[in-house]
Amino acid sequence: MEDKKVLIVGGGIAGLCTGVYLRRHGFDTEILEMHTISGGLATAWKKDGFTFENCIHWLVGSKDGKWLNAAWKEVFDIGRLEFFEDPVFQVIERGGERITIYRNPDRLEAELLAKATQDVAAVREFAGLIRKIAKLHMPEGGTFLQNLGAYLKLVPCLPMLFKYGKLSMADYSKRFTNPILREFFSGGISDLSFLAIVFSLAWMAQGNAGYPIGGSLRMIGLIEDNYKKLGGRIRFKARVKRILAENGRAVGVVLENGEELRADVVVSAADGHATIFDMLEGLFADDGIRRIYETYKPFPSYVQVSFGVGADLREEPGHITLLVDKDIEIDPGTTENIVAFRVFHFDPTFAPPGKTAVVCFLATYNHEYWCALREKDATRYEAEKQRVAAAVTAVFEGRFPKARGKIEVVDVATPATVVRYTGNWRGSMEGWLYTPATGIRQLPCVLPGLRSFYMVGQWISPGGGLPAGLMTARRVSKRIAKDAGIRWELS
Numbered sequence: 001m002e003d004k005k006v007l008i009v010g011g012g013i014a015g016l017c018t019g020v021y022l023r024r025h026g027f028d029t030e031i032l033e034m035h036t037i038s039g040g041l042a043t044a045w046k047k048d049g050f051t052f053e054n055c056i057h058w059l060v061g062s063k064d065g066k067w068l069n070a071a072w073k074e075v076f077d078i079g080r081l082e083f084f085e086d087p088v089f090q091v092i093e094r095g096g097e098r099i100t101i102y103r104n105p106d107r108l109e110a111e112l113l114a115k116a117t118q119d120v121a122a123v124r125e126f127a128g129l130i131r132k133i134a135k136l137h138m139p140e141g142g143t144f145l146q147n148l149g150a151y152l153k154l155v156p157c158l159p160m161l162f163k164y165g166k167l168s169m170a171d172y173s174k175r176f177t178n179p180i181l182r183e184f185f186s187g188g189i190s191d192l193s194f195l196a197i198v199f200s201l202a203w204m205a206q207g208n209a210g211y212p213i214g215g216s217l218r219m220i221g222l223i224e225d226n227y228k229k230l231g232g233r234i235r236f237k238a239r240v241k242r243i244l245a246e247n248g249r250a251v252g253v254v255l256e257n258g259e260e261l262r263a264d265v266v267v268s269a270a271d272g273h274a275t276i277f278d279m280l281e282g283l284f285a286d287d288g289i290r291r292i293y294e295t296y297k298p299f300p301s302y303v304q305v306s307f308g309v310g311a312d313l314r315e316e317p318g319h320i321t322l323l324v325d326k327d328i329e330i331d332p333g334t335t336e337n338i339v340a341f342r343v344f345h346f347d348p349t350f351a352p353p354g355k356t357a358v359v360c361f362l363a364t365y366n367h368e369y370w371c372a373l374r375e376k377d378a379t380r381y382e383a384e385k386q387r388v389a390a391a392v393t394a395v396f397e398g399r400f401p402k403a404r405g406k407i408e409v410v411d412v413a414t415p416a417t418v419v420r421y422t423g424n425w426r427g428s429m430e431g432w433l434y435t436p437a438t439g440i441r442q443l444p445c446v447l448p449g450l451r452s453f454y455m456v457g458q459w460i461s462p463g464g465g466l467p468a469g470l471m472t473a474r475r476v477s478k479r480i481a482k483d484a485g486i487r488w489e490l491s
């Protein structure tokens, strides 16, 4: 089947996984990636001996035999990753008060009952839900018939999923009176579906959401190596400008440098908006697709301030969220009183011995401000980055006295950085937000009136995340194989 050529636009997790699945089924594949490395949002960067992680907090599917683990094994040898399972998901502090969100639901319940004494009913309900979801067996791979047993076991849980699926994080926060817990639920991305946190904590409770030592670079490196070992090709600095369509069929792409490449099938693993409205000039967007892009809300973009600290911070939590009294102004229209730090003392590959890499993530929807500033006024852009870095440094040094005067490296990435290196619409961190209104219903992977063209990745799977890249790649590759009359060799 070497004569069926597939061009894959984008070498993030979805593009790489699609490449592996299609190579495993004999297609001649080439990934076209605009950046100089693969990974897209699943990346990190190195500076003066420190590595600053952009993405992975946890990887669903990290545990042998649990949900998604078998699918990861289809695309790379996940056994080569060493996973770190912190018993603590995160610590939240306000002034002298502290609440620890444990991964184990029993410990979590005991901690919340002790600290949020007015919220007994809400705490018990929350912990109970995590326990119930952790017991669910989620179907994966296989046919409907092969999964019938798993579907039947899900049936009794449907009323519960339906009931809580109607709530956002902000809605659920109202059940608590404890101010720290209220902030935990409503202070982040408050439109997010409440079930997103329940499922995440349930996967953690199962031990199925570990952090891979070496982070995104290590994991993506292993997948890219496997793809190449299977004979797949990847071309870097290859930005696709247009997807070529002739007589209602995708037939290739035009690169930014004018080069034209022909193929039997084109898959876009790049940003959805750019794919549909720029690369395909909106020619294959019907009302339904336009409505999605007009009404769905994407995850926000972000400013990331990273520190290389010349001190060992291993006595501190790996993930700490500070509720500060004085808001940090991130950009016009965005202020934040929640400042979260990931203290990477648990990853020895991220800093020289005795030192620590730390990152702070600050969400913003004002990507235009940063993109326009970078384009029009480089000096002010730099000054704005330094301003935010100084505000974050003050909070960091206030909470971590051991780090005072020991910050050796400061790095600031903005929404303009996200757009420049990944092309994501509005600098979004994760594609479409999973809200009570969207649910987890998958969006179409094909466009009306265009044959031999498919989409994969976070923009067709609300909620995004690395699992979305893997699962959309699997689903779409299976369909491409079927459309080409090739037997799917996997379950």
Ligand SMILES: Cc1cc2nc3c(=O)[nH]c(=O)nc-3n(C[C@H](O)[C@H](O)[C@H](O)COP(=O)(O)OP(=O)(O)OC[C@H]3O[C@@H](n4cnc5c(N)ncnc54)[C@H](O)[C@@H]3O)c2cc1C
Pocket (backbone or CB within 6 Å): 009, 010, 011, 012, 013, 014, 015, 032, 033, 034, 035, 038, 039, 040, 041, 042, 054, 055, 056, 057, 058, 059, 060, 238, 239, 240, 241, 269, 270, 271, 274, 361, 421, 422, 423, 424, 428, 429, 430, 431, 456, 457, 458, 459, 464, 465, 466, 467, 469
């Ligand atoms: C701060 C942060 C924390 C996160 N934490 C987690 C986590 O803990 N766990 C988890 O599972 N997920 C997490 N995510 C989400 C996860 O990183 C993303 O959902 C996922 O990586 C998206 O993969 P993708 O392949 O769909 O898209 P992308 O990663 O955006 O890949 C798209 C690729 O296409 C390329 N491209 C775009 N346009 C073109 C073009 N015209 N021509 C050629 N190439 C092009 C881009 O350069 C990019 O490489 C996090 C994300 C962020 C930002």
